[in-house]
Amino acid sequence: MKFQRLALIGCGLMGGSFALALRQAGLVQHITGFSASDKTRQRAVELQVIDQACNSVAEAVKGADLVLLAVPVGAMHSSFAALSDSLAPQALLMDVGSTKCDVISAARAGLGERLNCLVPAHPIAGKEVAGIEHAEAALYRERRTILTPLPQNSIRQIKIASEVWTAIGCHVSHMTPEAHDATFAAVSHLPHLLAFAAVNALTAQPQGAAFLEMAGPGFRDFSRIAASDPVVWRDILNANHTEVLAQLGHFRAALDQFETSLSQRNTQALQALIEQASGVRSAWALQAGNACTQNSETRPS
Amino acid sequence: MKFQRLALIGCGLMGGSFALALRQAGLVQHITGFSASDKTRQRAVELQVIDQACNSVAEAVKGADLVLLAVPVGAMHSSFAALSDSLAPQALLMDVGSTKCDVISAARAGLGERLNCLVPAHPIAGKEVAGIEHAEAALYRERRTILTPLPQNSIRQIKIASEVWTAIGCHVSHMTPEAHDATFAAVSHLPHLLAFAAVNALTAQPQGAAFLEMAGPGFRDFSRIAASDPVVWRDILNANHTEVLAQLGHFRAALDQFETSLSQRNTQALQALIEQASGVRSAWALQAGNACTQNSETRPS
Numbered sequence: 001m002k003f004q005r006l007a008l009i010g011c012g013l014m015g016g017s018f019a020l021a022l023r024q025a026g027l028v029q030h031i032t033g034f035s036a037s038d039k040t041r042q043r044a045v046e047l048q049v050i051d052q053a054c055n056s057v058a059e060a061v062k063g064a065d066l067v068l069l070a071v072p073v074g075a076m077h078s079s080f081a082a083l084s085d086s087l088a089p090q091a092l093l094m095d096v097g098s099t100k101c102d103v104i105s106a107a108r109a110g111l112g113e114r115l116n117c118l119v120p121a122h123p124i125a126g127k128e129v130a131g132i133e134h135a136e137a138a139l140y141r142e143r144r145t146i147l148t149p150l151p152q153n154s155i156r157q158i159k160i161a162s163e164v165w166t167a168i169g170c171h172v173s174h175m176t177p178e179a180h181d182a183t184f185a186a187v188s189h190l191p192h193l194l195a196f197a198a199v200n201a202l203t204a205q206p207q208g209a210a211f212l213e214m215a216g217p218g219f220r221d222f223s224r225i226a227a228s229d230p231v232v233w234r235d236i237l238n239a240n241h242t243e244v245l246a247q248l249g250h251f252r253a254a255l256d257q258f259e260t261s262l263s264q265r266n267t268q269a270l271q272a273l274i275e276q277a278s279g280v281r282s283a284w285a286l287q288a289g290n291a292c293t294q295n296s297e298t299r300p301s
Numbered sequence: 302m303k304f305q306r307l308a309l310i311g312c313g314l315m316g317g318s319f320a321l322a323l324r325q326a327g328l329v330q331h332i333t334g335f336s337a338s339d340k341t342r343q344r345a346v347e348l349q350v351i352d353q354a355c356n357s358v359a360e361a362v363k364g365a366d367l368v369l370l371a372v373p374v375g376a377m378h379s380s381f382a383a384l385s386d387s388l389a390p391q392a393l394l395m396d397v398g399s400t401k402c403d404v405i406s407a408a409r410a411g412l413g414e415r416l417n418c419l420v421p422a423h424p425i426a427g428k429e430v431a432g433i434e435h436a437e438a439a440l441y442r443e444r445r446t447i448l449t450p451l452p453q454n455s456i457r458q459i460k461i462a463s464e465v466w467t468a469i470g471c472h473v474s475h476m477t478p479e480a481h482d483a484t485f486a487a488v489s490h491l492p493h494l495l496a497f498a499a500v501n502a503l504t505a506q507p508q509g510a511a512f513l514e515m516a517g518p519g520f521r522d523f524s525r526i527a528a529s530d531p532v533v534w535r536d537i538l539n540a541n542h543t544e545v546l547a548q549l550g551h552f553r554a555a556l557d558q559f560e561t562s563l564s565q566r567n568t569q570a571l572q573a574l575i576e577q578a579s580g581v582r583s584a585w586a587l588q589a590g591n592a593c594t595q596n597s598e599t600r601p602s
Binding site (some may be wrong): 124125143144146173182183184186187188190191192193194195196197198199200201202203204205207208210211212214215216217218219220221222223224225226227228229230231233234237238241244245247248250251253254255257258259262263265267270271273274275276277278280281282284285290 | 425426444445447474483484485487488489491492493494495496497498499500501502503504505506508509511512513515516517518519520521522523524525526527528529530531532534535538539542545546548549551552554555556558559560563564566568571572574575576577578579581582583585586591
């Protein structure tokens with residue numbers, strides 16, 4: 001498996017890292033790139049992430065046998081429409097969107113007869129800092145990538161898609177788009193929303209800044225995802241709002257149990273609730289790949 | 302500043318690490334220790350954390366010029382009562398409790414005329430794994446310790462307390478007990494409660510285990526504190542329940558704003574809420590000591 005030409009649509013952290021990783025693995029000859037921002041396009045060339053900056057999506061995609069769409073979820077629809085006419089019938093097209101049902105819906109509307117080119121992908125990787133400057137070939141190493149293939153995909157195409165992610169260090173899983181969106185509402189989208197809300201709850205208080213001065217490593221890790229990119233996360237939460245709101249309902253029920261036990265000074269119930277959480281989280285940490293790094297294992301008290 | 306004899310009451314992660322750090326810094330000649338568990342006491346001797354295991358609090362404390370009380374907040378009251386008669390008038394007594402108003406109230410009830418010996422302390426350090434086995438001399442390095450001195454303390458005594466923590470690597474701050482408890486309800490106790498509730502919300506769903514299989518590094522860091530010790534955290538949340546419930550109110554208000562913007566598909570309001578959180582959290586990360594480690598900077602998407 002080797003590609004003649006990768007077209008990168010969106011030259012940010014995710015796309016840039018994919019390009020660097022593919023090049024490092026020796027899987028691609030030439031990389032074209034498009035970004036809505038002139039400056040980003042030029043920076044991507046300067047940083048040798050792409051070989052050639054293009055002035056349009058269509059120009060970048062022309063002649064590519066591999067296309068990665070790495071734009072915020074909200075920009076997927078227009079991107080699909082912009083590339084469908086230039087996309088070669090045999091090209092492999094993948095996105096890196098954090099939600100899948102809405103991306104597939106946008107693809108149905110925008111790709112026309114090229115819908116079968118798309119193998120929807122979600123690599124579970126990233127940093128809370130965005131942008132091409134932070135792109136690195138190692139971003140996807142030892143991470144998981146979820147593929148949610150379409151009925152229109154060929155077995156061969158799904159196999160190649162899987163091999164691409166494996167070649168740059170990912171463990172690949174397959175899910176339905178619906179199961180994907182329910183799962184990530186629970187383990188990613190809701191946690192982001194909670195971290196955002198926790199930071200805003202501090203800011204809303206007059207002493208918020210003084211409180212933050214005293215925050216330690218526990219708060220640091222708990223709130224790290226609150227620093228995530230606002231546009232990216234606006235789009236994710238909005239695209240998956242039904243599942244996120246359902247998860248919020250489950251969370252509120254769990255929160256109510258804590259509030260009741262605290263208000264009633266019911267220490268036995270409180271301990272039981274904490275034991276349940278602590279047991280589940282400790283067991284999860286023992287699974288492969290879930291251990292915290294040495295440095296982040298510190299707990300505030 | 303050098304101590305003849307440190308008495309360690311409670312031979313767990315926090316106490317054990319303090320003993321190791323003090324010995325490494327060459328600040329103590331002899332260390333006695335008491336733990337409610339025979340096994341822990343013996344293990345502390347085997348691991349050379351303490352020199353001598355004692356059969357009672359009183360025996361450990363006798364002749365000590367420095368006493369560290371490192372037991373769960375709920376066990377403070379009985380510990381103060383058990384040591385007051387054996388405590389030398391010139392001894393420096395410190396606790397490591399995560400709440401301060403209740404510890405001081407327990408000290409008033411249990412210490413009698415030795416109340417002036419206590420300089421209440423809260424080192425912001427730890428791990429989510431408990432126990433003497435995980436004790437390490439480096440635990441307090443580059444961490445913050447809050448002292449909440451009593452009106453009964455002498456200037457000299459407060460200075461020595463401060464020097465002890467500084468000598469083992471801490472930055473020392475002073476606060477009133479009330480300000481301490483309000484601050485840590487906001488930046489530590491509530492985040493723990495939210496992390497516990499988030500894990501329980503997953504567990505409550507039939508697909509919870511399958512969801513957890515797919516969780517990535519963002520969930521890992523967000524939920525790390527949910528693995529904390531149940532008895533320790535039952536006591537902290539219970540001791541500081543008034544402030545924790547007040548913070549929960551602020552959090553619910555912030556959460557409601559997110560829920561409203563999501564339900565109404567108000568993407569502009571949603572983006573503004575996320576921008577606020579992301580801006581505050583990003584600025585906080587730029588302050589000294591708040592940066593995530595390289596490995597934990599990855600973000601799930």
